[in-house]
Amino acid sequence: MRCVEIVATSGIEGLRLAERPTPKVGPRQVLVRIHAASLNYRDAMILSGGYVRGVSLPRIPLSDGAGEIVEVGAEVTRVKVGDRVCGTFFQRWITGPVFPEIQEAALGGTAEGVLTEYALLESDGVVRFPEHLSFIEAATLPCAGLTAWHGLFEAGGLKAGDTALFLGTGGVSVLGMQLARAAGARAIITSSSDEKLARAKKLGASDTINYVGNPHWAATVREITGGRGVDCVLEVAGGASTKGALEALRNGGHMAIIGGRSGPGGELDRRFVLQKGLRVTGINVGSRAMFEAMNRAITVAGLHPVVDRTYELKDAVAAYRDFQSGKHFGKIVITL
Numbered sequence: 663m664r665c666v667e668i669v670a671t672s673g674i675e676g677l678r679l680a681e682r683p684t685p686k687v688g689p690r691q692v693l694v695r696i697h698a699a700s701l702n703y704r705d706a707m708i709l710s711g712g713y714v715r716g717v718s719l720p721r722i723p724l725s726d727g728a729g730e731i732v733e734v735g736a737e738v739t740r741v742k743v744g745d746r747v748c749g750t751f752f753q754r755w756i757t758g759p760v761f762p763e764i765q766e767a768a769l770g771g772t773a774e775g776v777l778t779e780y781a782l783l784e785s786d787g788v789v790r791f792p793e794h795l796s797f798i799e800a801a802t803l804p805c806a807g808l809t810a811w812h813g814l815f816e817a818g819g820l821k822a823g824d825t826a827l828f829l830g831t832g833g834v835s836v837l838g839m840q841l842a843r844a845a846g847a848r849a850i851i852t853s854s855s856d857e858k859l860a861r862a863k864k865l866g867a868s869d870t871i872n873y874v875g876n877p878h879w880a881a882t883v884r885e886i887t888g889g890r891g892v893d894c895v896l897e898v899a900g901g902a903s904t905k906g907a908l909e910a911l912r913n914g915g916h917m918a919i920i921g922g923r924s925g926p927g928g929e930l931d932r933r934f935v936l937q938k939g940l941r942v943t944g945i946n947v948g949s950r951a952m953f954e955a956m957n958r959a960i961t962v963a964g965l966h967p968v969v970d971r972t973y974e975l976k977d978a979v980a981a982y983r984d985f986q987s988g989k990h991f992g993k994i995v996i997t998l
C-alpha cells in the first residue's frame with residue numbers, strides 16, 4: 663500500500679512517500695481504506711520534533727482520516743464492511759475521563775497514523791460519520807472538529823443565545839464557529855487577515871475583529887457583548903492571547919484551554935479566574951462518545967465543515983508546506 667512516513671523529526675525533509683505491506687487484521691481490528699486525511703497543527707509539531715509525546719520512527723503521520731471499512735476481524739460486531747468511518751484520535755477513549763493509558767494510543771503520534779491507503783484501527787476506535795458528508799469533509803472531524811465540540815458543548819455548556827469567542831481562523835476555530843452557529847449561539851471570531859474575516863462573516867460569524875489591526879480586541883469583544891463578555895472561549899492561541907481571552911469572558915464563563923498556536927506560554931492569571939468565577943478545562947481532543955454526539959448535531963444541522971484546499975497523496979509535502987504557511991482558512995485535506 664502507498665503511504666507517507668516520517669523518517670526524521672527535523673522538519674519537512676523528514677517526510678517521504680513509501681510502500682508498505684497492507685496490514686493483517688487482528689480479531690478486534692478493522693482495515694479501513696482511507697480516502698481523505700486532514701492536517702492539524704500537531705502534525706506540523708510532530709514533524710519538527712516539537713511534540714511532547716514520544717513518536718517512534720518511521721511513523722505514518724496524521725490523526726484525522728475518513729474511509730470505508732474493507733475488512734473486519736473475527737470478533738468484530740460493532741461495525742461492518744462498507745461502513746464509512748473516521749478513526750478516533752485516541753483509539754481507546756470510549757467515554758469518561760482521559761486516563762494516561764488512553765493517551766498512549768494516539769493516531770499519527772504514539773500509534774501509526776492515517777496518511778496511508780489502508781489503516782489498521784481498533785474496532786472500538788472508529789465512528790460512522792454523518793451520511794451527508796463526503797470523505798473529504800469527514801476527515802476534518804476527528805481532531806479539529808471534536809476538540810471544538812468538546813470545548814464548546816461537553817466542557818463549556820454552550821447553549822442557544824450564548825456567545826462564543828474564536829481566536830484565529832484555523833481548523834479548530836472555524837469548525838467551532840460553525841458548530842456554535844448551528845446551535846443558535848452568537849459567534850465572534852478574530853483573525854490577522856481581513857480577507858479571512860470576510861470569509862468567516864459569509865460563513866455565519868456574527869462579529870469579526872482583526873487582532874493585529876486591533877490589539878485591544880478583548881475590549882472590543884466586551885463592547886460587542888454590551889459589557890457582559892462572552893460565555894465561552896476556545897483558547898487555541900496561548901501567549902499574550904490568553905490574557906485577552908480571560909478579559910473577554912463574562913463572570914462564570916468557560917475557557918477551554920486547547921493550544922498554543924501563537925507560541926508557548928500563556929499564563930493563566932489566577933486572580934482573574936477567582937474574581938470572575940471562571941471555569942477552565944484542559945481539552946484533550948475528545949472521547950468516542952463525544953464524537954458520536956457531535957455527529958448527531960452535525961447531521962441535524964446539515965453542517966458541512968470548511969475544507970480550504972485539497973492535495974493528492976503524491977503532493978503531501980506541498981500540503982504540509984501550505985499548512986505551515988498559515989494561509990489556510992479551516993482545513994487542508996489530502997486525498998488518497
Ligand SMILES: NC(=O)c1ccc[n+]([C@@H]2O[C@H](COP(=O)([O-])OP(=O)(O)OC[C@H]3O[C@@H](n4cnc5c(N)ncnc54)[C@H](OP(=O)(O)O)[C@@H]3O)[C@@H](O)[C@H]2O)c1
Nearest residue numbers: 703809829830831832833834853854921922923924946947
Ligand atoms: N488540546 C487539544 O486537544 C488540541 C486539539 C486540536 C488542536 N490543538 C491545538 O490548537 C491550536 C490550533 O490548532 P489548529 O489545528 O486549529 O491550528 P491551525 O489550523 O494551524 O490554526 C492556524 C491559525 O491560528 C491562528 N493564530 C495564530 N496566532 C494567533 C494569535 N496570536 N491569535 C489568534 N489566532 C492566532 C491564525 O489565524 P489567522 O490566520 O486567522 O490569523 C492561523 O491561521 C494548535 O496549537 C493545536 O496544537 C489542541
